[in-house]
Amino acid sequence: MTAAAHPLFEAEGLGVTFPGRGKPVDALRDVCLTWAEGEVLGLVGASGSGKSTLGRTLMGLQRPSGGSLRFRGEPLTGPRDRDFRRRVQMIFQDPYQSLNPRRTVGAQVLEGLDVQGIGAPGEERTALAVAAMERCGLAPVDRYWHRYPRQLSGGQRQRVVIAAAVALGPEALICDEPVSALDVSIRSQVLGLLAELRRDEGIGLLFITHDVGLAWALCDRVAVLHLGELVEYGDVEQVLGAPRHPYTRELLAAVPAPRG
Numbered sequence: 001m002t003a004a005a006h007p008l009f010e011a012e013g014l015g016v017t018f019p020g021r022g023k024p025v026d027a028l029r030d031v032c033l034t035w036a037e038g039e040v041l042g043l044v045g046a047s048g049s050g051k052s053t054l055g056r057t058l059m060g061l062q063r064p065s066g067g068s069l070r071f072r073g074e075p076l077t078g079p080r081d082r083d084f085r086r087r088v089q090m091i092f093q094d095p096y097q098s099l100n101p102r103r104t105v106g107a108q109v110l111e112g113l114d115v116q117g118i119g120a121p122g123e124e125r126t127a128l129a130v131a132a133m134e135r136c137g138l139a140p141v142d143r144y145w146h147r148y149p150r151q152l153s154g155g156q157r158q159r160v161v162i163a164a165a166v167a168l169g170p171e172a173l174i175c176d177e178p179v180s181a182l183d184v185s186i187r188s189q190v191l192g193l194l195a196e197l198r199r200d201e202g203i204g205l206l207f208i209t210h211d212v213g214l215a216w217a218l219c220d221r222v223a224v225l226h227l228g229e230l231v232e233y234g235d236v237e238q239v240l241g242a243p244r245h246p247y248t249r250e251l252l253a254a255v256p257a258p259r260g
């Protein structure tokens with residue numbers, strides 16, 4: 001997979017500055033990167049390095065203070081439109097951030113389809129929601145449809161969030177520490193689902209993680225953020241297999257052993 005293929009997102013000199021107490025904080029400084037169609041791009045770095053800020057800025061949840069962004073070659077400025085919100089979805093660490101505790105699973109998977117006007121209301125739309133839930137391992141669907149988020153395990157809740165995203169037929173998922181809050185035993189299942197979505201549906205993933213080992217296992221390319229700056233960026237084998245930057249080596253030192 002080469003970045004040149006068909007870019008989903010392109011960032012050029014991207015900066016985000018927060019006012020902060022006393023002096024401003026540069027959460028991102030002059031970030032240039034490309035996330036290609038169907039690619040799993042890892043975004044790694046320690047806590048506070050700016051990973052979430054970058055994900056939120058791509059989503060339009062955070063306004064950049066400098067630089068430019070493109071999506072599918074088109075400049076991306078201001079609030080994102082409905083079409084963008086169908087094509088690009090965000091998965092947070094905590095599924096409760098995306099789920100409404102007072103609505104059933106079925107209602108929440110249907111909600112995005114309603115908002116986007118996908119499929120005829122009624123049977124057709126319900127069938128799309130059911131198919132997405134099956135695709136995401138929530139089968140038999142009857143068992144989950146009428147439940148509330150609190151009645152599910154953490155892994156099941158994250159599957160509901162992913163199913164609600166997948167139902168809309170997205171091209172890109174921005175996954176911000178999607179398994180960090182899950183039990184270790186559940187993590188690989190949810191990661192397996194994300195990998196399948198990329199393989200089978202060609203959905204590009206921005207995989208944000210502080211866990212370099214996870215990035216190594218899942219990503220095609222990886223970008224390393226350190227205090228808001230991109231210190232290393234390239235094929236995963238190159239960046240994590242033969243790191244050039246001391247900070248990348250430091251991150252890797254915390255990983256028990258490389259895969260393979």
Ligand SMILES: Nc1ncnc2c1ncn2[C@@H]1O[C@H](COP(=O)(O)OP(=O)(O)O)[C@@H](O)[C@H]1O
Binds near residue numbers: 018019046050053054
């Ligand atoms: N809304 C905000 N207001 C002020 N500072 C923020 C805000 N969000 C993030 N920051 C600061 O920006 C930096 C990067 O944060 P973040 O993107 O959350 O890092 P990460 O996701 O890598 O842990 C940190 O110094 C953080 O304190």
Ligand SMILES: [Mg+2]
Binds near residue numbers: 051052
């Ligand atoms: Mg974060």
